[in-house]
Amino acid sequence: MKTRDFPDGTILLKAEPGDEILSAATAEIQRRGIFAGGFTGVGACSEAEIGFWDGDKREYLKETIRGPLEILALTGNVAKVEDGKAFLHAHAVLGDRKLNTRGGHLFRAVAEPTCEIILRPLAGELERRMEECGLRLWKL
Amino acid sequence: MKTRDFPDGTILLKAEPGDEILSAATAEIQRRGIFAGGFTGVGACSEAEIGFWDGDKREYLKETIRGPLEILALTGNVAKVEDGKAFLHAHAVLGDRKLNTRGGHLFRAVAEPTCEIILRPLAGELERRMEECGLRLWKL
Amino acid sequence: MKTRDFPDGTILLKAEPGDEILSAATAEIQRRGIFAGGFTGVGACSEAEIGFWDGDKREYLKETIRGPLEILALTGNVAKVEDGKAFLHAHAVLGDRKLNTRGGHLFRAVAEPTCEIILRPLAGELERRMEECGLRLWKL
Numbered sequence: 056m057k058t059r060d061f062p063d064g065t066i067l068l069k070a071e072p073g074d075e076i077l078s079a080a081t082a083e084i085q086r087r088g089i090f091a092g093g094f095t096g097v098g099a100c101s102e103a104e105i106g107f108w109d110g111d112k113r114e115y116l117k118e119t120i121r122g123p124l125e126i127l128a129l130t131g132n133v134a135k136v137e138d139g140k141a142f143l144h145a146h147a148v149l150g151d152r153k154l155n156t157r158g159g160h161l162f163r164a165v166a167e168p169t170c171e172i173i174l175r176p177l178a179g180e181l182e183r184r185m186e187e188c189g190l191r192l193w194k195l
Numbered sequence: 196m197k198t199r200d201f202p203d204g205t206i207l208l209k210a211e212p213g214d215e216i217l218s219a220a221t222a223e224i225q226r227r228g229i230f231a232g233g234f235t236g237v238g239a240c241s242e243a244e245i246g247f248w249d250g251d252k253r254e255y256l257k258e259t260i261r262g263p264l265e266i267l268a269l270t271g272n273v274a275k276v277e278d279g280k281a282f283l284h285a286h287a288v289l290g291d292r293k294l295n296t297r298g299g300h301l302f303r304a305v306a307e308p309t310c311e312i313i314l315r316p317l318a319g320e321l322e323r324r325m326e327e328c329g330l331r332l333w334k335l
Numbered sequence: 336m337k338t339r340d341f342p343d344g345t346i347l348l349k350a351e352p353g354d355e356i357l358s359a360a361t362a363e364i365q366r367r368g369i370f371a372g373g374f375t376g377v378g379a380c381s382e383a384e385i386g387f388w389d390g391d392k393r394e395y396l397k398e399t400i401r402g403p404l405e406i407l408a409l410t411g412n413v414a415k416v417e418d419g420k421a422f423l424h425a426h427a428v429l430g431d432r433k434l435n436t437r438g439g440h441l442f443r444a445v446a447e448p449t450c451e452i453i454l455r456p457l458a459g460e461l462e463r464r465m466e467e468c469g470l471r472l473w474k475l
Contacts, residue, residue, distance in 0.1 A: 059461070063344075093205075097411055099388055127438040128288065130270075132237070146267045146268065148428050154437045154438060156296045168466065168468040169473070178201060195197040195207060233375065235375060245434055247403075247405055247434060270375050270376070270408045286407045298405070298407040333349045
């Protein structure tokens with residue numbers, strides 16, 4: 056993953072072929088000590104693991120979708136979780152060669168050939184804390 | 196709905212379980228006197244009412260989708276409408292437990308358990324004015 | 336296409352009925368000498384041409400979808416390409432009257448009645464350069 060910083064604080068993150076987008080972006084964001092922010096992105100991937108939160112079972116129903124897939128809308132935010140790590144919460148809408156779409160909570164996506172993420176960091180720390188529903192939600 | 200302000204003016208809005216996301220966000224934005232801005236968000240909801248503009252009938256075809264649903268991409272903007280109120284124009288892409296997607300103009304969505312919105316207010320007022328098509332569009 | 340500038344540098348772009356959204360926005364951005372930035376948008380269109388990158392064939396599989404269609408999520412960025420021109424890379428998720436969705440790399444969309452784009456320019460130039468995969472990717 057390559058990055059570029061702009062004077063207003065915005066950071067561009069470019070996934071290289073084969074990069075797992077979320078872990079590569081998280082590592083970069085963690086390294087910079089960013090614990091709050093928002094991002095959007097577009098790109099394409101060779102496969103992606105997405106999920107749906109089953110509130111009754113208190114678990115994600117996950118599926119790995121084999122690509123290639125266009126990443127049509129990557130939307131999410133950066134926070135700090137209980138172990139002091141940066142955590143990216145991302146949802147993705149994906150498109151296949153028929154231009155049909157599926158989407159979910161993004162767990163994993165392998166860039167092919169790239170994903171272009173625009174991150175706008177925020178000052179300070181945005182914490183997530185485990186709530187009764189079984190998810191770590193924003194602590195505002 | 197809870198909020199947090201950041202030094203650069205960005206506001207995070209967190210919908211609590213059962214909050215109708217659009218009306219709760221609108222009330223908060225109205226209270227703050229914000230009449231221009233852009234937002235993105237992700238979350239989940241127990242149900243959502245979305246619509247499609249039928250330009251011939253000059254009305255929205257609306258459907259209430261029972262959830263649970265992931266809010267995969269919430270995209271929109273804030274303006275001021277003719278009655279002097281803040282108005283949120285939001286489109287949503289929603290995902291079901293099969294990871295299939297539907298979407299439309301968002302009228303209503305009940306957070307379950309949350310929706311995480313990043314609002315970037317803009318200085319001044321962005322007005323909407325009724326146009327011939329029957330919709331209130333940006334007056335730039 | 337109409338525009339409005341805000342004090343923080345954000346630019347709103349409003350497509351008028353019949354405007355081809357991408358070319359009209361590109362012309363405006365080129366005219367202003369903007370060669371880096373990110374944008375999101377919502378709107379509706381009478382038709383749209385979207386595509387899927389076939390990495391084996393090294394070409395886009397394109398389809399023109401007749402509308403009307405809601406533009407549910409327009410996400411993308413601005414860069415400079417080798418001929419010194421501003422280039423908008425945009426992905427779109429589109430919704431039909433059944434609230435079903437399709438999406439892809441956006442080549443063309445005719446606004447009906449509008450598309451509301453929020454552009455956040457970045458200082459300097461973000462270049463794209465042809466890579467082995469056959470696409471012009473970010474040069475960071």
